Amino acid sequence: MAGTNCTQVTEFSLKGFTEDPVTQVTLFLMFLLIYLATILGNLGMIALIKMSPQLHSPMYYFLGNLAFVDLCSSTVITPKMLSDFIAEKKGVAYAGCMAQVFIFDLFGMTECFLLATMAYDRYMAICHPLVYPLVMSPKCCFQLVTGSYLLGLTNGMGQTISMSNLSFCSSSVIDLFFCDISPLISLSTSDTTLSHVILRTSASLFGVSSSLVVLVSYAAIISAILSIRSAEGKHKAFSTCASHLTTVSIFYGTSLFMYLKPSSESSGGGDKWAAVFYTVVTPMLNPLIYSLRNKEVKEALRRLTKRK
Template sequence: MPGTNCTPSTEFSFTGFTEDPVAQVLLFLMFLLIYLVSLLGNLGLITLIRASPQLHTPMYYFLGNLAFADLCSSTVITPKMLVDFLGEKRTIAYSGCVAQVFVFDLFGMAECFLLASMAYDRYVAVCQPLLYSFAMSPKCCSQLVVGSYLVGLANGVGQTIGMLSLSFCSSSTIDLFFCDISPLIALSTSDTTLSHLILRTSASLFGVSSVSIVLVSYLAIISTILSIQSSSGKLKAFSTCTSHLSTVSIFYGTSLFMYLKPSSDSSREDKWAAVLYTVVTPMLNPLIYSLRNKEVKEAWRRLTKRK
């Protein structure tokens, strides 16, 4: 609601996690370790995929782009959060907040469609293996990746426009550790109709469509696997999907918890759920594909032997 004595905001404050100095140092060290593992894991995975000819396949092409999206979305949030743990003031300039909203929503939505593209890739590999080379041609894969980034760009621009249409008082405090459009809408002192419309349109048009692609693909995959007669054949077919399924479960599980809960139910648990999909998930993805994937481990062995 508009306030009569409201000075336009030039910066925002974050509530953070705790005011205890000892706890802040411990959290700083924990998140620094997570970020370093995420940075090394995703950069290492991108480098390994580019350097290993045996990984020049559609699945790993998508995985390399997923690692890049994870790297970008994590980097726009985690370094600022680490600085806030050691600083006296947990503030961010208005322009910095706009940048966080744009970059995070761009790569967050791009990741949704990259995961959907990977689900489609697994569907073709399991359900239509004879058509795989045609359906997942280099041109088709490039179009899927470019389309993912374009959808992400549309989402980022849309959410940024929604934020720029809002007004805030100078005392605005975000009950989170980064700028997200939902708490910003709740903080606004102006009409939020446009921002709500953009947020709901994006969620229903982009979010639901990407989730639907994943669900339909895996329903078809499960149906095909169940029709296989031999247990070894079922296990082999399912093993090609386990890494992707783990990543999808973590990403969509935490995201749906954050964005489908009632907006009034803000709590400390919400912050830790946000930590999972903004900080922890980018670290887990390369670990999941590295530790559970024989092709990645074999490519790493060959690369280290050549070195």
């Protein structure tokens, strides 16, 4: 427990990636380009889905929500990271740090369940096409998306409340480029048992369960694809599944690595670059891998451009 003369930290300092000025400029330009691509890709996908009647289907309804979540989660992290590259003082107020934890955990867990929902949608479309319109009705799609946001909200509130009950009296330097749960727990001078339990439970119950839905769904999809007689049909279906599983693997692999590993096994720079993948890179890749390789999206874009 913290001592009675503990002075609560009012501001945290983010250590970031490096102190070398040249490297900081290089990273600033690289992450700025990634963030601009993230904004254009996700906003463009949302607008295209909204303005194209042929994309008003469950699959693209989920994709539109995924684009919105990616845009929000990236915006919570990247602008602050970019400003720190050019700022002398890389600090964040205690309240701002807690807000970042809440919003990022909200959208991060929402994305987990949206990815699971999208995998289930593809499973129903490929393995049970006759009942697909009945099962994936507009009401069901709305409930699945709303449930994803509510589970994300539950996770964000739980993590933030556990963080707000901790005391930070000694070091205020976070060895990362944003306020994340694991490094904050490591900095606390109070009993962190409950915070560890909440973190592990959330990652295991929500993260692992949603990833299992993805794996089981795609296992069934691949099994169905193998029964296709046409070699061209198999190649097309496998290509689509491989693209989806690439993004899913990057997101789940890096995030579960960060939140399920013991806090004593910190790998410093390895943790930072793992965090880069699921906070910065994945939101940029999703519009490309999930949508821009899709012929229906390309056709909708062509029609919209021609009409304009």
